[in-house]
Amino acid sequence: MRKYLIALAVILSLGNPVPAGAEVVGQTDDPLVVGGGARPIGMGRAFTAVADDADAAFINPAGIGGLKGPTAMMMMTNMLMGEIYYAEFCGAIPATFGTLGLGLISTGVNQIPTDVDSSTVYTDYYDTLIIFNYSTALARFFGYGRNIYVGANYKIFNRGWTGGINRFASGQSIDLGIKYIVTPYLSFGLSRQNVLPVTMGGVLHWSTGAEEAIASLTKFGIAVKPLPLGGNVLFAYDIDFPAFSGRPVTMHFGTEWKTGQLLSLRGGLDQSLDAAAPERTSWNPTFGLSFDFARFRLDYAYHSYYNDPALANNYFSLSYQADPWMELKGEAAPAGESPRRR
Amino acid sequence: MIKRLIVLIIIGLAVFGVDPALAVGASASYKIAAEVMDSGGSRGSSASYQLLGKTRERALPVPGSPSLTVGEGFLRSVYFGRIIFGPIVTGIKPAAALNSGPLSVIITGANFLAGAAAKITAEDGKEIVATKVVMVNTGAISCDFDLTGAKPGSWSVTVTNPDGRSGTLPAAFKIIYPAPTVSSVVPDKGVNNEVATLTIAGENFREGVSLKLSKASESDIMAEKVVVVSTGKITCSFDLRKKTVGVWDLKVTNEDGQYATLFQGFKIEAPELEVLEAVKNKPNPFNPAKQPTLISYTLSQDYDVFVDVFNVRGERVWRYQASRGTMGGMVGQNVVSWNGTTATKSYASEGVYFLYVTARVKGAQKILSKTKVAITR
Numbered sequence: 186m187r188k189y190l191i192a193l194a195v196i197l198s199l200g201n202p203v204p205a206g207a208e209v210v211g212q213t214d215d216p217l218v219v220g221g222g223a224r225p226i227g228m229g230r231a232f233t234a235v236a237d238d239a240d241a242a243f244i245n246p247a248g249i250g251g252l253k254g255p256t257a258m259m260m261m262t263n264m265l266m267g268e269i270y271y272a273e274f275c276g277a278i279p280a281t282f283g284t285l286g287l288g289l290i291s292t293g294v295n296q297i298p299t300d301v302d303s304s305t306v307y308t309d310y311y312d313t314l315i316i317f318n319y320s321t322a323l324a325r326f327f328g329y330g331r332n333i334y335v336g337a338n339y340k341i342f343n344r345g346w347t348g349g350i351n352r353f354a355s356g357q358s359i360d361l362g363i364k365y366i367v368t369p370y371l372s373f374g375l376s377r378q379n380v381l382p383v384t385m386g387g388v389l390h391w392s393t394g395a396e397e398a399i400a401s402l403t404k405f406g407i408a409v410k411p412l413p414l415g416g417n418v419l420f421a422y423d424i425d426f427p428a429f430s431g432r433p434v435t436m437h438f439g440t441e442w443k444t445g446q447l448l449s450l451r452g453g454l455d456q457s458l459d460a461a462a463p464e465r466t467s468w469n470p471t472f473g474l475s476f477d478f479a480r481f482r483l484d485y486a487y488h489s490y491y492n493d494p495a496l497a498n499n500y501f502s503l504s505y506q507a508d509p510w511m512e513l514k515g516e517a518a519p520a521g522e523s524p525r526r527r
Numbered sequence: 528m529i530k531r532l533i534v535l536i537i538i539g540l541a542v543f544g545v546d547p548a549l550a551v552g553a554s555a556s557y558k559i560a561a562e563v564m565d566s567g568g569s570r571g572s573s574a575s576y577q578l579l580g581k582t583r584e585r586a587l588p589v590p591g592s593p594s595l596t597v598g599e600g601f602l603r604s605v606y607f608g609r610i611i612f613g614p615i616v617t618g619i620k621p622a623a624a625l626n627s628g629p630l631s632v633i634i635t636g637a638n639f640l641a642g643a644a645a646k647i648t649a650e651d652g653k654e655i656v657a658t659k660v661v662m663v664n665t666g667a668i669s670c671d672f673d674l675t676g677a678k679p680g681s682w683s684v685t686v687t688n689p690d691g692r693s694g695t696l697p698a699a700f701k702i703i704y705p706a707p708t709v710s711s712v713v714p715d716k717g718v719n720n721e722v723a724t725l726t727i728a729g730e731n732f733r734e735g736v737s738l739k740l741s742k743a744s745e746s747d748i749m750a751e752k753v754v755v756v757s758t759g760k761i762t763c764s765f766d767l768r769k770k771t772v773g774v775w776d777l778k779v780t781n782e783d784g785q786y787a788t789l790f791q792g793f794k795i796e797a798p799e800l801e802v803l804e805a806v807k808n809k810p811n812p813f814n815p816a817k818q819p820t821l822i823s824y825t826l827s828q829d830y831d832v833f834v835d836v837f838n839v840r841g842e843r844v845w846r847y848q849a850s851r852g853t854m855g856g857m858v859g860q861n862v863v864s865w866n867g868t869t870a871t872k873s874y875a876s877e878g879v880y881f882l883y884v885t886a887r888v889k890g891a892q893k894i895l896s897k898t899k900v901a902i903t904r
Binding site: 211212213214216218219264265266268269292293294296297298299300308310312344346350352354391393395397430431432433457458459460461465490491492493494495496498 | 870
């Protein structure tokens with residue numbers, strides 16, 4: 186197993202997932218740009234070092250390694266004033282050999298007025314992502330690293346058009362992640378999305394023969410729970426380094442305040458791509474809250490866009506977390522761990 | 528014998544109705560008692576005369592002929608003779624002039640004699656006598672008229688020869704006021720749900736002036752409550768309700784028919800900024816590597832407008848900013864091209880994009896129109 190882990194580490198360290206000269210027509214993005222439930226979104230998507238929910242796979246695949254019981258989450262929303270439907274489902278089950286996760290993102294757009302043979306025909310567009318996730322503590326393979334989790338996603342992309350335009354695409358890629366819990370009050374996270382090189386199949390193949398590379402992204406995050414605040418307030422910071430996609434570097438700030446057993450409040454700043462800004466990015470405030478009841482948690486997030494209230498989105502997600510059912514290696518409580526598990 | 532033959536010929540011609548005067552040009556040695564009553568009027572196409580105590584009418588073989596040979600009687604050849612007509616006036620150049628200062632004119636016609644006099648006469652009988660009359664030839668006279676303060680309207684032109692005969696061309700000359708000019712209209716735009724009150728500045732406005740707004744393919748909008756404040760200022764109102772938005776010409780017409788037009792001088796706008804024709808793009812889908820897509824929409828007024836493109840992740844990947852009155856932000860149809868490049872400095876990937884036409888209205892960003900753009904590679 187060690188050699189596989191070392192191989193993963195090598196891939197993780199790869200600098201260029203798109204070799205020069207690849208026969209691709211361009212780069213396409215990943216639904217994970219939106220990914221994560223209402224909790225990460227309410228924190229401005231600063232979640233790489235927090236990643237302690239079932240939806241961690243959408244941001245840092247190493248995050249589910251710390252889960253102690255089965256967990257599931259679902260989120261459904263509409264973006265851009267209802268133009269885009271977006272749904273995601275995920276679940277994770279700890280096992281003796283590590284934690285297994287499964288995720289699904291289904292998004293798309295209906296009623297696109299396309300020109301076909303000089304008449305307008307309405308076309309639908311769909312974009313689906315299936316994620317198979319595995320994570321465990323490094324200590325499973327080495328004599329050290331009880332508080333270091335590593336994880337990987339294997340992702341299958343499916344996209345296409347139906348109606349006026351009829352074509353489809355499929356592809357695959359890999360995400361790799363590390364989460365290092367230094368103390369219960371400090372953790373680091375590193376996640377590399379879509380690291381599979383084009384030559385190894387990390388590409389989206391269209392039925393027309395065109396190929397698009399899948400944009401790669403490296404996320405680095407820090408999560409801190411300042412002791413003077415009693416450990417009830419979490420601060421998180423992420424920085425995203427896109428690779429060869431032309432996207433600018435973006436940052437994310439988030440905070441979460443656990444007011445008690447039932448209610449948590451969140452806020453954040455999410456730096457997003459913005460063609461209208463001179464720096465090509467703009468800062469979008471977010472806030473959110475969650476209610477815990479029994480084994481369920483209802484999260485809400487509000488994400489503004491470009492100071493335009495009409496474009497702001499509301500996100501609701503529902504999580505379920507079963508009681509811990511096994512002891513795992515690497516048990517240190519991570520910074521930002523969901524309240525119920527502490 | 529010869530005398531008998533001649534008499535028989537003459538009798539024969541008379542019996543068979545041939546006018547020997549026209550046929551053979553009889554000698555003027557015969558005595559004739561003819562008096563010209565009229566020289567043929569303005570056209571010089573006929574003449575009336577008195578012969579043997581009867582008034583007779585005869586068409587002139589050539590209009591404006593200076594003379595006519597006539598013959599009458601049972602034996603027409605007995606009464607041959609030539610009669611001389613008076614002057615005939617057929618025109619004046621220029622035919623119109625402002626009522627300010629002296630004006631040199633050329634009067635054309637026939638039978639003008641040296642020493643002829645000329646005058647123009649208004650409908651009310653007021654006369655202006657010509658000065659510096661010079662006979663250029665029998666068909667033309669040059670002279671001056673002092674038109675200062677003369678009443679605008681139609682005037683007849685009369686030429687009188689030294690023998691007392693005269694010819695008159697009625698309503699041949701027109702005295703006019705100066706034409707109006709328009710320099711500005713305030714305000715220069717209005718919305719099509721109101722009655723707009725305008726102030727027009729210019730020159731030579733006169734009582735009885737009319738104003739209208741004109742636009743191709745549209746019915747004219749006539750001004751109401753027109754008040755000529757001064758020769759340089761008019762106030763009036765236009766009912767703009769339900770009128771077509773766009774630029775209109777303002778036309779000011781004095782009572783004498785003279786007018787001035789301020790082209791595209793007035794703009795009619797919708798009450799609020801609207802997209803009158805929803806945004807659309809062609810072709811759709813399009814391949815950025817091969818051709819751009821043309822985005823078109825119609826605005827109700829000039830405005831600062833943004834055209835934004837969002838991707839399916841909700842990110843704004845392209846923006847076109849159009850200033851008021853320029854392509855993209857002007858009243859009427861606008862066409863903007865998007866070549867598919869994005870903020871990532873590369874062509875957009877295959878997928879669906881959202882195109883919004885937005886503007887800042889009353890302090891808030893407002894989406895005026897939107898559509899979906901498909902990109903295929």
